[in-house]
Each structure stands twice: as C-alpha cells, then as structure tokens.
Amino acid sequence: MRAPKTFRLHIGIFGKRNAGKSSILNALTHQDVSIVSEVAGTTTDPVEKPMELLPLGPVLFIDTAGIDDAGDIGGKRVTKTLAVFDRTDLGVIITNFSDWGNYELQLMEEFKKREIPFIIVFNKIDKYTEQIDIISELDNLKIKYIYTSATEGDGILDLRQLLLKSAPADFINRPSILADLVGPGEAAVLVVPIDKEAPKGRLILPQVQSIRDLLDYDSFCMVVKERELRQALSIMNKPPKLVVTDSQAFLKVAADTPPEIPLTSFSILFARFQGDLPEMVRGAMAIDNLKAGDKILIAEACSHHPIGEDIGTVKIPRWLTQYVGGKLQIDSVRGHDFPPTISEYKIIIHCGACMWNRRAMLSRIMKARQAGVPITNYGLTIAFSLGIFERALQPFPAALDVYKSQQTN
Amino acid sequence: MRAPKTFRLHIGIFGKRNAGKSSILNALTHQDVSIVSEVAGTTTDPVEKPMELLPLGPVLFIDTAGIDDAGDIGGKRVTKTLAVFDRTDLGVIITNFSDWGNYELQLMEEFKKREIPFIIVFNKIDKYTEQIDIISELDNLKIKYIYTSATEGDGILDLRQLLLKSAPADFINRPSILADLVGPGEAAVLVVPIDKEAPKGRLILPQVQSIRDLLDYDSFCMVVKERELRQALSIMNKPPKLVVTDSQAFLKVAADTPPEIPLTSFSILFARFQGDLPEMVRGAMAIDNLKAGDKILIAEACSHHPIGEDIGTVKIPRWLTQYVGGKLQIDSVRGHDFPPTISEYKIIIHCGACMWNRRAMLSRIMKARQAGVPITNYGLTIAFSLGIFERALQPFPAALDVYKSQQTN
Structure with missing residues (x-):
C-alpha cells in the first residue's frame, strides 16, 4: 500500500x-x-x-x-x-x-x-x-x-x-491505534487477561488507550478475559471486525476465535502506533539468527514501576536462552538512558513505550538502524516465540510482506 | 434484604x-x-x-x-x-x-x-x-x-x-462495584460519553474500575458511546444484565435501552461502592426542600486537577440556582479540608470520591448525619435533576425503598 x-x-x-x-x-x-x-x-x-x-x-x-x-x-x-x-x-x-x-x-x-x-x-x-x-x-x-x-x-x-x-x-503521531481497522459503528473485541501485572482496580495503559481510541472514532468494543471470550463471541450476532489480545494469551485466543475473524495483539498495534511495525517484525525475526554468547540489549522506557518489569527481566531472557540453547549476554537499560554505541548488540528488545510519544520511539529505531542492529518490542518477541505472526499480521499487509519475505530467505 | x-x-x-x-x-x-x-x-x-x-x-x-x-x-x-x-x-x-x-x-x-x-x-x-x-x-x-x-x-x-x-x-470495602449485579459469564454495557473532561487517550477512573471489576469476577462488557448504544445492543443476541451510563447521558441512554433491561449510572454504583447509597439517595431528595438563600457545601475530594471541577463549580451550582429560583450561598471545599461545623448547611454535595477509600467517605457521611445535614454526590444530584431515580434505582431495592417512601412524604 x-x-x-x-x-x-x-x-x-x-x-x-x-x-x-x-x-x-x-x-x-x-x-x-x-x-x-x-x-x-x-x-x-x-x-x-x-x-x-x-x-x-x-x-x-x-x-x-x-x-x-x-x-x-x-x-x-x-x-x-x-x-x-x-x-x-x-x-x-x-x-x-x-x-x-x-x-x-x-x-x-x-x-x-x-x-x-x-x-x-x-x-x-x-x-x-x-x-x-x-x-x-x-x-x-x-x-x-x-x-x-x-x-x-x-x-x-x-x-x-x-x-x-x-x-x-x-x-x-498516528491518528489511531486500531479504530481504522474497525470502522465507525462497528465492534472490536479486546481480550484482557487479568494477571498480577495489572494493578488492582486498573487496566494497563495500552488497553485503556485502545478502548478510548475506538470510542473517539465512533466504534465500540467488548472487553473480556480470555476465559470468557468464547461466551462473549457467542452472544454477538455479527462477528467483530477485529479481535485484539494480550500476546501472552494468544494461543488460547487464537483457538477460540473463528479463523474468518481478524486477530492481532496489543503489541502489534502499538508497534505500529508508537513505532514502525514492518521494522519491528524484521527485528523480531532476527531472533532466529541468535546464538549462544551473543549480546542482547533490553530497553525499558519507564524508569519507575515498569509494568513489564518481569517480562523484560525474567520472561524474555529465559525464553531467549531456551531458544538459542545457551547463555546470552543480556544488558538492560531504563528510561531515557541508551548506550552511545549499540553496534555490539545482535538485537535490541524494547518495551512497548506506551508512556512515550512516537517521535522518541522512532528516534531509537533510527539509532538501531544506523548501527545495523535489529530492533523489536517485548510483545512481538513473545508473539514470535509463540509462532503466531502469520495470523496476527494479516491486518497489516506491509508487515506481513516483511514476514513472508524474511521467512523465504 | x-x-x-x-x-x-x-x-x-x-x-x-x-x-x-x-x-x-x-x-x-x-x-x-x-x-x-x-x-x-x-x-x-x-x-x-x-x-x-x-x-x-x-x-x-x-x-x-x-x-x-x-x-x-x-x-x-x-x-x-x-x-x-x-x-x-x-x-x-x-x-x-x-x-x-x-x-x-x-x-x-x-x-x-x-x-x-x-x-x-x-x-x-x-x-x-x-x-x-x-x-x-x-x-x-x-x-x-x-x-x-x-x-x-x-x-x-x-x-x-x-x-x-x-x-x-x-x-x-465492598467486594465489587457492579459485578454482583451482572454475574459470571454475563455481559454489562457501559456507556461512556467522550467529552472534554476525559483526558486524551484515557478513561476516567470509575469507568476503568468498573471494567476491571467485571473482568475480576468473570463477567465482561461492551464499552460504547451513547450515540452507538442502539447499534451495540442490536448486535447482542442476548440482552445485557445491566446497562450503566454516565449520569449526563442518562436521558438518551434511557430512551435507547429497552425497559426490560436494568439501567443505572456510574454515580449510583459509586455511591454504593464508595459510600452509602440509601443515605445519598435520601440526601439528593433533600434538594426538593431547598429555598433561596440556603447555604450549600460542595466538597471535592481531589485537591489537584479534579475531573469533576466544572461539574462541582459550574454545572451543579447553576442547576440548583435554577431549581430553587433564587440565589444560594455555596461554599466549596477541597481535598481533606472539611469545615469543623457543618450544621449551617442545608445539604452537602460531594464528588464521587473515586480516589479515596470507602472508610474516608463513610466518615464524612457520618459527620453529615451527626450534624443532621443531608449528603449526596454529584452524579446523584444530576440524576435527581433529570428525574430518572425510579428507573436507575431498580437494581437496588433498599435505595428504591428510600426513594419511594421519601416521595410519598
């Protein structure tokens, strides 16, 4: 396009x-x-x-x-x-x-x-x-x-x-997070698992922003946990235009969402909204080239109380280590600190930067590109690890093209 | 009960x-x-x-x-x-x-x-x-x-x-805001008008808390603006257990919600969750006894950036003045400041206190009761002014009893 x-x-x-x-x-x-x-x-x-x-x-x-x-x-x-x-x-x-x-x-x-x-x-x-x-x-x-x-x-x-x-x-700034994929007077389904990371009485920011985005553009949404998704879809007499899930519940949600309903994740929406989706899909696929001993940079935008703390410090390091079958050298940075030289890293894995503006995130993507280092985000890393890119990228032709061409190589 | x-x-x-x-x-x-x-x-x-x-x-x-x-x-x-x-x-x-x-x-x-x-x-x-x-x-x-x-x-x-x-x-602390009225595996519809008071990219806290409350108790919800409510209800093949609206959109929402579907407002839910609903219904009905020259206390819990600022300082004073057909003496307080003597007021109108714990709000209700001063909240005042108490209190028998008995007097 x-x-x-x-x-x-x-x-x-x-x-x-x-x-x-x-x-x-x-x-x-x-x-x-x-x-x-x-x-x-x-x-x-x-x-x-x-x-x-x-x-x-x-x-x-x-x-x-x-x-x-x-x-x-x-x-x-x-x-x-x-x-x-x-x-x-x-x-x-x-x-x-x-x-x-x-x-x-x-x-x-x-x-x-x-x-x-x-x-x-x-x-x-x-x-x-x-x-x-x-x-x-x-x-x-x-x-x-x-x-x-x-x-x-x-x-x-x-x-x-x-x-x-x-x-x-x-x-x-992109005009919308997901309303352009849904359309006025139409419904999306947002799947929001409730785990320890979501503070009591709250929803995490990308979820709130997505609900608000739909309302701003005259769309509406069903908000449901992954366990009740099947029930929620069954009471809708018209399929939703899009189902969006937290990446961590992707497999369950994919199983419960009929194949004709477009399905993606909040991380993919935010890679597009806050960053550059094709670039970050390319970045995630570089995980396939990692080997034991490689240096990896994990960057968290929030300097205090990061929502994704255990994702960035525990889950992703553990999964990557399992995936390459050996030790990795993982460096972590926070807030606006960013190493002056990054060319030594084989990949940069960034949080979704939901608290930043898009300009700040694009600037980091540019720095990674200048240094020739692939860059992706937490959610895309998880999505890639779950093997669900092909379905999750269907609503985004340019990103799907990147995925398919990289896969062929 | x-x-x-x-x-x-x-x-x-x-x-x-x-x-x-x-x-x-x-x-x-x-x-x-x-x-x-x-x-x-x-x-x-x-x-x-x-x-x-x-x-x-x-x-x-x-x-x-x-x-x-x-x-x-x-x-x-x-x-x-x-x-x-x-x-x-x-x-x-x-x-x-x-x-x-x-x-x-x-x-x-x-x-x-x-x-x-x-x-x-x-x-x-x-x-x-x-x-x-x-x-x-x-x-x-x-x-x-x-x-x-x-x-x-x-x-x-x-x-x-x-x-x-x-x-x-x-x-x-009450265990739930509204999930007890909806039930596991069942749907509510939350009507969220988007106006200037809702900061960009956000939803106001009571709305987020309500969504989270439903998810915590295995319920789910449709989130929709008042303009798309009719459309949202039309794609549901099973009526929701409850429709909740912002008080300001009540008349439009009441018109678009079939009479057999229970309907209430976020303010009524929060009068119950954060305060004492029957007491605050009784308080709202005391508005009928106001006359020109009466002293009124308006209390805002937030000391900074109050969401309801123009409701408390502009909308409610204007409406009350119109309602009594004459000037009122309106005092305003903020945060934890509260006058030591309040018996001179004919009514206390409080914000929803969504940032406080219930204990703090119950304590103020008690002080009002001690002084013999009726107390209610912003949303109930608006709901009362719109004449929608009878329908909006249906899901709450004790509060409905108060309304009906006060009305008979």
Missing part, C-alpha cells in the same frame, strides 16, 4: 542553486530502498519526490532546484517559490558557511511568518569552515541546524534524526 | 460486669432505626445483637455481658470467653478509669496475640476522671481509645467513628 500524497509529510527544500539541494536529496535517496520514481516537472517547476524516508515514513520532498532563484525571493520567480511555501509542512534551508547571507535570512523570515517549522543544513562542511558568529546567532534564536557533506555522505543520518525531531507532531 | 450473619462485622464487647457494656450497646441501639431483636441466650452465653450500625453497615455485636467474669480470663469461664475471641473481627474493651487494671491488660494481650484490631472505651467519664498515666501509656502503644458516658449519651457518635476507623479494610 502506498500512502496517498495527502498523508505524506511535505518537506520543502530551499536554498541557492549551488547549495547542494540535489546532492542532499540524492544522499538521502541512496540510503533508502523504497525510492519512488520522480514526478516529471518542467525545468522551472519544483520537482516532487515521494519517498519512504526512515524513520519518518511517507514524505514528499519538494525540490525547488528548478526554480531560478536570483538570490531574492522577492524577485520575478516569486510566485512559484511562494507556492512551495504554501504546501510545505517542514522546511529545509540548504546552505554553506561561504554562501550564507541575505537570501537565507529571507527564507527564515518567511518560515517564521508562516509558522512553518524549519531546519538549516550547512552543507559542504568539508570545504567551508564553521563560522561561530552565525552559529551563535542561530543558537540564540533556538533554530535547529546540522552540518553535512552530501558528496561524502557525512551527516545524512543525523539529518534524518533532525527531520524526525522537527516534523510536526500531527504527522509523527 | 437482610445481610446474612457471615457478612456482618463481628464486634466483640469485652469488659468487667459493671463497666457499662449493656448501656453502651443500648445507647448505640437507641440511635438507630433498624434494630433487630436480640438472639436469646442463656444467662452465661454471650448475647448476639445483629444491627445496621451507621456508618458501618451490618454488624453483629457479641455481648459478653452474660459471662461471669471473675476478673481473670484464665478463670473457670475461660472457654466461653475465648470462644468469643475466636469469632471477633473487631474488639471493644469497655472500662473506666476507676476499674482499669489487670483484667483489661489481659484482654489487650489476647487481642494483640491474635492480631485482632481493638479499641478501648473509657465509660462513665462523668463519674471517673481521666488518668494521664494510663492515657500516655496507651498513646505510646498507639492504641485507640475514646471517652463515653453511655447513660448521658455522650461520646456515642464518636464511638461510631472510631469503630469505622478501626474496622478491618476487608469489611469496609
């Missing part, structure tokens, strides 16, 4: 003709698998490049390379440039310390006036030295900037992180 | 023959309407008196008056005294400052050994002066005591409060 243009983050690339706009875009492009062919434009029209830009997801780069900037946006080509501002969600000014001047300041003013978030890329840092006066001025104005050398490929991964950090929250 | 003996708090009354056990019991008895006739006993058997003791609810007093204490529990009647200890949930030692001695110390030791909570009543305080040495010893041991003069009726209301404070939590 390709995201329609309307859902893509529109990133406007601005800068003087020789600033390196095209080489920056090429450098971003060459690192990504899912390049989409360019939309043809006349020489004076901006070129639009739809991409799956990690970790942001579907974006549309609007490259103003074709616009003959005369060094002044007030000039004769102003209409076309202003039209790009009109549809920009996130602005990128590409420049260098030699060329920085009035044109860039005018771009900044225009972004500010329109309240469009923007960043500055000082490209060609291999050729032009940093100028402290410009930098301290930007620091004072709290404007985000970065250094790159596009032709050398330097700073491109940091640029991705800065784009993630600067993108509007509306784009980063 | 009378509580079976097994659910009554067994309060053992101990003390020397002349300490005033019977006069204390009589004083408690004379203040309550619902006295139950004594269970006959032989002269040497303890007498059991089942009572509805406000604010505790159903209790069974075990009066050891018939036991011929020889001033030593190690004496020849020891078996019968020890048998009373065996079934005592809460002990009361009745004594006075003249008779205090070895026998009372032995009783204390016995309670401590058995880990039974107990209190000491210094009776006949009109005749015998307080002895500082005894009191400071009890203070050091953190033993709760109280002064009464049973024949004068002094201290009896304070004794009730101390019994409430000392009763085991298991007795004070």
Whole structure:
C-alpha cells in the first residue's frame, strides 16, 4: 500500500542553486530502498519526490532546484517559490558557511511568518569552515541546524534524526491505534487477561488507550478475559471486525476465535502506533539468527514501576536462552538512558513505550538502524516465540510482506 | 434484604460486669432505626445483637455481658470467653478509669496475640476522671481509645467513628462495584460519553474500575458511546444484565435501552461502592426542600486537577440556582479540608470520591448525619435533576425503598 500524497509529510527544500539541494536529496535517496520514481516537472517547476524516508515514513520532498532563484525571493520567480511555501509542512534551508547571507535570512523570515517549522543544513562542511558568529546567532534564536557533506555522505543520518525531531507532531503521531481497522459503528473485541501485572482496580495503559481510541472514532468494543471470550463471541450476532489480545494469551485466543475473524495483539498495534511495525517484525525475526554468547540489549522506557518489569527481566531472557540453547549476554537499560554505541548488540528488545510519544520511539529505531542492529518490542518477541505472526499480521499487509519475505530467505 | 450473619462485622464487647457494656450497646441501639431483636441466650452465653450500625453497615455485636467474669480470663469461664475471641473481627474493651487494671491488660494481650484490631472505651467519664498515666501509656502503644458516658449519651457518635476507623479494610470495602449485579459469564454495557473532561487517550477512573471489576469476577462488557448504544445492543443476541451510563447521558441512554433491561449510572454504583447509597439517595431528595438563600457545601475530594471541577463549580451550582429560583450561598471545599461545623448547611454535595477509600467517605457521611445535614454526590444530584431515580434505582431495592417512601412524604 502506498500512502496517498495527502498523508505524506511535505518537506520543502530551499536554498541557492549551488547549495547542494540535489546532492542532499540524492544522499538521502541512496540510503533508502523504497525510492519512488520522480514526478516529471518542467525545468522551472519544483520537482516532487515521494519517498519512504526512515524513520519518518511517507514524505514528499519538494525540490525547488528548478526554480531560478536570483538570490531574492522577492524577485520575478516569486510566485512559484511562494507556492512551495504554501504546501510545505517542514522546511529545509540548504546552505554553506561561504554562501550564507541575505537570501537565507529571507527564507527564515518567511518560515517564521508562516509558522512553518524549519531546519538549516550547512552543507559542504568539508570545504567551508564553521563560522561561530552565525552559529551563535542561530543558537540564540533556538533554530535547529546540522552540518553535512552530501558528496561524502557525512551527516545524512543525523539529518534524518533532525527531520524526525522537527516534523510536526500531527504527522509523527498516528491518528489511531486500531479504530481504522474497525470502522465507525462497528465492534472490536479486546481480550484482557487479568494477571498480577495489572494493578488492582486498573487496566494497563495500552488497553485503556485502545478502548478510548475506538470510542473517539465512533466504534465500540467488548472487553473480556480470555476465559470468557468464547461466551462473549457467542452472544454477538455479527462477528467483530477485529479481535485484539494480550500476546501472552494468544494461543488460547487464537483457538477460540473463528479463523474468518481478524486477530492481532496489543503489541502489534502499538508497534505500529508508537513505532514502525514492518521494522519491528524484521527485528523480531532476527531472533532466529541468535546464538549462544551473543549480546542482547533490553530497553525499558519507564524508569519507575515498569509494568513489564518481569517480562523484560525474567520472561524474555529465559525464553531467549531456551531458544538459542545457551547463555546470552543480556544488558538492560531504563528510561531515557541508551548506550552511545549499540553496534555490539545482535538485537535490541524494547518495551512497548506506551508512556512515550512516537517521535522518541522512532528516534531509537533510527539509532538501531544506523548501527545495523535489529530492533523489536517485548510483545512481538513473545508473539514470535509463540509462532503466531502469520495470523496476527494479516491486518497489516506491509508487515506481513516483511514476514513472508524474511521467512523465504 | 437482610445481610446474612457471615457478612456482618463481628464486634466483640469485652469488659468487667459493671463497666457499662449493656448501656453502651443500648445507647448505640437507641440511635438507630433498624434494630433487630436480640438472639436469646442463656444467662452465661454471650448475647448476639445483629444491627445496621451507621456508618458501618451490618454488624453483629457479641455481648459478653452474660459471662461471669471473675476478673481473670484464665478463670473457670475461660472457654466461653475465648470462644468469643475466636469469632471477633473487631474488639471493644469497655472500662473506666476507676476499674482499669489487670483484667483489661489481659484482654489487650489476647487481642494483640491474635492480631485482632481493638479499641478501648473509657465509660462513665462523668463519674471517673481521666488518668494521664494510663492515657500516655496507651498513646505510646498507639492504641485507640475514646471517652463515653453511655447513660448521658455522650461520646456515642464518636464511638461510631472510631469503630469505622478501626474496622478491618476487608469489611469496609465492598467486594465489587457492579459485578454482583451482572454475574459470571454475563455481559454489562457501559456507556461512556467522550467529552472534554476525559483526558486524551484515557478513561476516567470509575469507568476503568468498573471494567476491571467485571473482568475480576468473570463477567465482561461492551464499552460504547451513547450515540452507538442502539447499534451495540442490536448486535447482542442476548440482552445485557445491566446497562450503566454516565449520569449526563442518562436521558438518551434511557430512551435507547429497552425497559426490560436494568439501567443505572456510574454515580449510583459509586455511591454504593464508595459510600452509602440509601443515605445519598435520601440526601439528593433533600434538594426538593431547598429555598433561596440556603447555604450549600460542595466538597471535592481531589485537591489537584479534579475531573469533576466544572461539574462541582459550574454545572451543579447553576442547576440548583435554577431549581430553587433564587440565589444560594455555596461554599466549596477541597481535598481533606472539611469545615469543623457543618450544621449551617442545608445539604452537602460531594464528588464521587473515586480516589479515596470507602472508610474516608463513610466518615464524612457520618459527620453529615451527626450534624443532621443531608449528603449526596454529584452524579446523584444530576440524576435527581433529570428525574430518572425510579428507573436507575431498580437494581437496588433498599435505595428504591428510600426513594419511594421519601416521595410519598
């Protein structure tokens, strides 16, 4: 499924003709698998490049390379440039310390006036030295900037992180957890086992968020323990659009849910909502390559009273050890602590990060990707260990594709 | 409905023959309407008196008056005294400052050994002066005591409060919010309107507690907004045992729920779970007697970020003013602040106290009763204003009786 243009983050690339706009875009492009062919434009029209830009997801780069900037946006080509501002969600000014001047300041003013978030890329840092006066001025104005050398490929991964950090929250945050899979006026069934981890009188946050998400989008749900699921389904004269279960009850729930009813887990929903589901499915499947002695990082987002404490510290280590048939070196981190170098790890297993925003989780996924380390979450690890990926990923074609292609390899 | 003996708090009354056990019991008895006739006993058997003791609810007093204490529990009647200890949930030692001695110390030791909570009543305080040495010893041991003069009726209301404070939590706290009305393997429908008061991604605590309560007792539920209720009921081939709605959506929900399905509100459930439903129904009906110029106390349990802030400060004052057709003097309190004298108020309207334990709420109900001031909660006030008490109280016979008898008056 390709995201329609309307859902893509529109990133406007601005800068003087020789600033390196095209080489920056090429450098971003060459690192990504899912390049989409360019939309043809006349020489004076901006070129639009739809991409799956990690970790942001579907974006549309609007490259103003074709616009003959005369060094002044007030000039004769102003209409076309202003039209790009009109549809920009996130602005990128590409420049260098030699060329920085009035044109860039005018771009900044225009972004500010329109309240469009923007960043500055000082490209060609291999050729032009940093100028402290410009930098301290930007620091004072709290404007985000970065250094790159596009032709050398330097700073491109940091640029991705800065784009993630600067993108509007509306784009980063998915509109719904599961209501899009259910639909207005339709029912889901949420299977909520009650175990010691659920504090007395409460439900864990992902369950509450899921119920609220359905209500927010005019859907509704049956909430039931795994033991009463069969009974709950039997009193519904219309099958629910989706059954969602806690991963730990998956086998019982799969047995009691007729095969024609779509079934998934809260962990899979939250890998999609808070992170990147295909990436985390790929991560979970890397468990198959683990062997005794490998280093593993387990990361818990909550620093206090983590709900999943025994999952992360007991259940998953025990299961992984059994699975590889030998000892593993398991490191654990908490809260916002994260090792500066992670390339030594064979896999990162993260909690669902239900207390974080998606931007924070995407940033960690990006760091894992930068280091070439597979990353997944607790629930997906459990789901993978139970062998239920194929059924649980049916509602998510892109993730199912990843699963099937990895399986074939 | 009378509580079976097994659910009554067994309060053992101990003390020397002349300490005033019977006069204390009589004083408690004379203040309550619902006295139950004594269970006959032989002269040497303890007498059991089942009572509805406000604010505790159903209790069974075990009066050891018939036991011929020889001033030593190690004496020849020891078996019968020890048998009373065996079934005592809460002990009361009745004594006075003249008779205090070895026998009372032995009783204390016995309670401590058995880990039974107990209190000491210094009776006949009109005749015998307080002895500082005894009191400071009890203070050091953190033993709760109280002064009464049973024949004068002094201290009896304070004794009730101390019994409430000392009763085991298991007795004070109701076992379930609504699962007892639904039953295992059966469904409830919870109607949850989504308005500005429900923070993004959350449900308010009483809703979460209700869902969890049903799961804890092997029931399950449909969770739906009022707009989709009709649709949700239509896909159930067996009617739910109960529909529960937020009070503010009551009229719409009542219209969409077939009359044969029991219907109530979260506020009514919580008046029962956290407080005393018949008492708070009586309190709500006192609204009918309000007139312009009356003083009203509105009490909010949360001191920070109260969910019901605009209900307590805006909606209820506005509606009451309209209802009485004139200005009211409305005082507001927050958290654990409560005016020392409340008898000037014509009514106390309390929040649902969902963050408190039931003991705290029962204590406030008791204070209101002591002062002769009707007390009710936000939700019941709204429910009363909507004129939906008769249907909403159907599942609660005792509360419905109160409503009907008050209505007849």
